[in-house]
Structure formats: structure tokens, C-alpha cells
Amino acid sequence: MQPPTGQPPPGQRWHTREDSGIRLDVALRWWHDDKPVEHPKIIELFNTSLVLDDEGRYQLRIGKDWCYVQVEEAAYEVRTVDVTEDERVSVRLSDRTAEALEPATLRLGTDGVFRCRVKGARALARFSRDAQYQLGELLEEGQDGRLFLRAGQRRLAISLDAPPA
Numbered sequence: 001m002q003p004p005t006g007q008p009p010p011g012q013r014w015h016t017r018e019d020s021g022i023r024l025d026v027a028l029r030w031w032h033d034d035k036p037v038e039h040p041k042i043i044e045l046f047n048t049s050l051v052l053d054d055e056g057r058y059q060l061r062i063g064k065d066w067c068y069v070q071v072e073e074a075a076y077e078v079r080t081v082d083v084t085e086d087e088r089v090s091v092r093l094s095d096r097t098a099e100a101l102e103p104a105t106l107r108l109g110t111d112g113v114f115r116c117r118v119k120g121a122r123a124l125a126r127f128s129r130d131a132q133y134q135l136g137e138l139l140e141e142g143q144d145g146r147l148f149l150r151a152g153q154r155r156l157a158i159s160l161d162a163p164p165a
Contacts, residue, residue: 020067022060024050028077028094028126047094050075052123074126076118081127081134087152089138093118093125103149108160 021033030037030046037043049060050069058071077094081101084090089101105117114127114135127135140148140155148155 018068020060020069022046022067023070024058024072024075026073028074047077048096050095052119056122074115074124076123076125078114078116078118078125078127078131081131081138083138083151087154089149089151089156091116091118091125091131101149103156103158106149106158106160 023031024046025031030043037046045062046060049062051059051061052075053059058069058075059066060069078091079094080092082090082092082098084100089103090098091101092098099118101116102121105121107115109115109126114132116125116127117123118125135149138150139158140150142148147158147160149158150156
């Protein structure tokens with residue numbers, strides 16, 4: 001066995017906190033060194049451990065360990081859309097948190113999938129198929145052609161014109 005030379009073996013690389021080799025693609029699939037992460041418990045761990053730091057970079061934080069990860073578009077998946085007792089629209093996310101939907105941030109992507117801003121409008125979330133259906137059940141078109149989000153007795157005007165930022 002040869003002693004380490006400070007370089008990784010051919011075809012491999014050292015993983016660091018800055019260069020973990022972990023990424024979340026546009027379809028919200030996890031990858032490590034360009035290989036899909038397929039184990040459901042690892043996917044769930046990654047989803048619930050993803051945080052946005054003060055500089056706007058995404059990290060996986062697991063216990064005392066952490067690393068930066070590349071997020072290609074949306075960082076979170078909207079899994080469920082609910083109307084709360086106080087007539088607000090709430091979204092439950094892939095990190096197991098829930099928060100009020102900010103209707104002004106709701107956008108329809110060119111791929112036909114809704115997105116919205118979450119985490120204090122700092123992060124983008126992409127709707128799952130089920131959540132998109134649930135959201136669709138709350139949408140109404142007014143007589144003037146404008147769209148509204150119905151939450152109990154409330155109707156919130158929405159505009160889908162601008163792309164998600």
C-alpha cells in the first residue's frame with residue numbers, strides 16, 4: 001500500500017465541506033458524484049437536513065456535520081396544500097415544515113409546474129403532483145379573467161405572469 005500523496009486515486013476525488021459532490025436537481029432528485037441517491041431513508045434525511053445559510057448557500061446539516069450542496073433550482077418540494085381554520089393557505093414542505101403560502105410568490109413554470117417562494121421568500125419550492133392538484137382545487141377564475149385562490153370565504157387575487165425569482 002502506498003502512502004497518501006495528497007491527491008485522490010485516479011477517477012476519484014476528495015470530498016470536502018465546500019465540494020461535497022452532492023446536488024439536488026431540477027426534478028428534486030438527490031445525486032452524489034453524478035450517481036442518483038436511491039435509498040428512501042437517505043433521501044428523507046437529506047430533505048429534512050437541507051438549510052439555507054446566512055449567505056444564501058444551501059447546506060446539509062446532520063448533527064454536528066455539514067457540507068454545502070448544489071441546488072439546481074427549487075430546494076424544497078410542496079407536498080401538501082391545506083386551508084387552515086383562519087382561512088389561510090398553508091403548504092407542507094419536503095423538510096417536514098409547514099408555512100403560510102404567500103400568494104404573490106406563486107408562479108407557473110414553463111413546464112406547467114407551480115412554484116412559490118418559502119423560508120421567508122429566500123428559497124424556491126416546487127409543487128408535487130398531489131400538491132399541484134390540491135392547489136388547483138382552490139383556484140377560481142373571476143368574471144374578468146383574473147385568477148383567485150379561494151381559502152374558505154376569502155378570495156386572494158394571484159398573478160402567474162412573472163417567472164419565479
